[in-house]
Amino acid sequence: MKVLFVCLGNICRSPTAEGVFRRALEQAGLADKVEIDSCGVGSWHVGKAPDARAQQAALLRGIDLSDLCARQLTEQDFNDFDYVLGMDQDNLRAMRDLKPANSQAHVGLFLDFAGTPGAEVPDPYYGGDEGFENVLNMIEAASEGLIQQLKVGAEVVTLNLQANVDLTHANTLRLPCQATHFAAPATLSELRAVLAHAHHQNWPVTLLGGGSNVLLPDKLSGVAVRPALNQWWLTRRQGSVYVHVGAGVNWHSLVMATAELGLWGIENLALIPGSCGAAPVQNIGAYGVELADTLQAVQVMELATGRSYWLSAQECAFGYRDSIFKGSLNGRVVITQLVLRLSRVPAPQLDYGDLAARLSHTPTPWEVAEAVCAIRREKLPDPEVLANAGSYFKNPLIKDAQAAQLLREYPAMPHFPLKDGHTKLAAGWLIDQCGLKGMRDGAFGVHQHQALVLVHFGGGDRQGLMNTASYIAAQVETRFGVRLESEPRLINA
């Protein structure tokens, strides 16, 4: 594997990238597996050592750049190197102009590997010392991301496909489901290989995380893929801490681990079941916080081609329990990694529910997460004890005018005006008002304390659950004129 770093003159950013990345490779035990070099798109400094300020800044971090010597990028580099990584968009344009048509090299921006697609390492040449520090921080973050990718590339690829797998215990509703094939790829290469195999066999691919938000069919053809990308790591940049997390990591474990480190941002989302990979799909939310509040970028892999790329938070088009992964990218990509931005600066969000009442002093993130867990345990049935998928219905959004009309008739109706002409209602309250809390309909029912949660007592299947849900939704619509939508995803409908 060969990596080439490119900047304008090869005396500041790209030699810094070469030095930082060389050390990162040594630390990862990959020094003998990856060759690296750096160069500039221009020829001004050819033959010169790196800028003295770049050398000084790197030396303070234990990296010696003194033996490096500037050279210019050539066409041949695109055939010699697997990765040709520029520092800014101007470098990238010049690189693309020079790249021969037959080159297989990955040509892109280095900061794409820091989970900040499209971002540039600014040229520190005309600035002060701070600029060189900034460059080092950015390059260190991108180096860690690139190391993770290369580690994956260096592994032996195995398919590990299992046939006829019972997924009844792989979904929290315990709906009986028999999958024709199942795979839990632990690396990007394994995932790519499984997808290529499925494509070749013309198998449909079903993505699965913790199975806490899916309605599985009795028989699932093709292959069910549950990514087991289980690493996460931290990087620091400009006062913020970035969490890079693989799709297979359990969401609640991540929340508790980061809260224990004193990091703020996702503590209110404790005890939401499932994987990190599924979290962006419905933009998980609870206690006044949504994933979108901290999410910076999402790495995805195309099911059809195995191509990996990054989406910014904006490109994910997050809304209330919604994202691009339910829209135009539905069934087209698998989420492989997230980047979240957390902070050490205290930022408790205690306005929702009775969180504030439970925390008398200024809490730590760990204390907030613990309080959230305590409230959730009191309110929601544990799927391990009584099968359920959490809230079965989304809280409906209705026009302000309709909400005003309903409020005249039901002044006690909980309602949350949004700023876009819509009002959010509490689906649980609507169901409760229809006298359905605690009702039982064969194998399914409404939880006795939480009207939003449908539970499975055992012996039922997906059709049975959907019949019960339709009955409940019809009752609510008849009484309030409000249509309820189900939250769990209907798989292979």
Ligand SMILES: Cc1cc2nc3c(=O)[nH]c(=O)nc-3n(C[C@H](O)[C@H](O)[C@H](O)COP(=O)(O)OP(=O)(O)OC[C@H]3O[C@@H](n4cnc5c(N)ncnc54)[C@H](O)[C@@H]3O)c2cc1C
């Ligand atoms: C008791 C309980 C409480 C809950 N509380 C909340 C709550 O407070 N707030 C909230 O928002 N949700 C809540 N949920 C719903 C659920 O936990 C979340 O939606 C969670 O993100 C689902 O994760 P999962 O890994 O189980 O996904 P799964 O159920 O396995 O999959 C959900 C969807 O994501 C897709 N998917 C899974 N992995 C990937 C991937 N890597 N790439 C692309 N698509 C993928 C699946 O195909 C499916 O469409 C609750 C569920 C339960 C059972």
